[in-house]
Amino acid sequence: MALLPEDECHKINRLYRQQARDKALMVRAYLRILLSQYARLWQVDIAPHQWQFEYGDKGKPDLCERDFRLTGIHFNISHSGQWLVISFYRGHPIKQHIELGVDIERSRASTNIYAILSHYFTDIETRDLLALPEDQQRERFFDLWALKESYIKAKGLGLAMSLKGFSFTMQHRKSANMALFDAQQSREINIDNGISLQLHDSEDDAEQWSVMFGRLDYEYRFAISISLPESPTWLAQVVTAQSVFALA
Template sequence: MLIHLGFVPLRPLAGAERARLLTLLSHEELGKVGRFASLALKDKALLSRACLRLLLSQYGVLAPHQWCFDYGKYGKPGLSSAQRQATGLEFNLSHSGDWLMVAVLQTHGMQVQLGVDIEHERARTDIHPILRHYFSAAETTALLTLSADEQRGRFFDLWALKESYIKAQGMGLALALDSFSMDLSRPGLGELTLNTSIPGQSDTCLPLLSRIGLEAQEAGFDSGLWQCSLGRLDADYRFAVSLGGMASEVKLSARQWGAELFAAIEQ
């Protein structure tokens, strides 16, 4: 199995492009986009929702405007049950700052839990109050053994991983962030090729940590059925992927999308 990671830069939209993207969204989605106060926020919300549809159509048989979504008890988006059964596709998405990240997995009928997060490292974030309230004792202790220069980076590493896990569980912040621990002491070290067909850009190798330790307090938790990975998109952005429900290793692929993603609606 392969989890496809798509990275799309979030940018201002021109009027004609905005109009084309709006045609892809459902009535419900149009209402949600319209509730944002500023045009910049509207454009980010529109681009995120439209790109999800365009990326799903890279791996499924439906046109971008045909995808139908359901939402879990705590708001996690997923395909409608009929479309999930027909296509076998599972997805999750995250956006932060200037980037959108979408993960797509063809499950072949298996029941899995997929969550992703992308984080922009922010120099002004006061990490210590967050540590005390939202990190486990094991995570906090391990982080505080690092030098002051390393602590901020480790904080955002852990935050991305924790966000990806609670999104995979479909509970968001209803799942206490200190009820589980990510262990970065002995990860697998590797690289992930970021493919691109953008003119003037070449494929790049991203650092990737895999087989990250995970322990949770919930009854029946089996760490052997979870796979957590952490990568760096660039100096400012890191991303995390959590997959539950599979003991066999799942690989990652990554692509940065440019204008070719929008070719289907440029007619």
């Protein structure tokens, strides 16, 4: 709680369930600690409790103008199960406006994916999914869901934005490796950069967007959408609660 400003502590304490309070506290503390860690790379010293955020109409958080001008950091977060994914991108603090979204999804056997397809997936996405062998269709469903959520989160519009207004295709994929590091070991995770985005009902230019997709393990996959025509070089780092709070 000491890592958070007073108003955020009040928000957490208003949550009814202890489990929800614990998760909200961890998410907010992780974000603030890591923001401070990355800011120090550029000789900016902001303590975790000093970060201030602004929120879009649908609740998307961004740094307040003062903190963004000091650091140029864009961020987005997503959590599922015991995983929290935070994506950071540092651009020009004055000239460069970037839209950034990240999503992590867990494959769930209980989800009736076929009842959802017609409501939220485009004809292109549905056709490609159903063309796969049946044992691969559920995995493709959650892969696409992570991609679509990452784009919606980047736009900051939530479900006010139609999921049928854009499509992702995953054929002819080209894979590259990105290293994940933690305190004890390094390991590689497959990152797929061969995914294309098509926009059907938008003034956006799909060529001005880059998308990245990867898997943490058999159950979990994540996606990042960013409004840059060329995909950045991403560095991924795995941090445990013990290691991240040691940075505070």
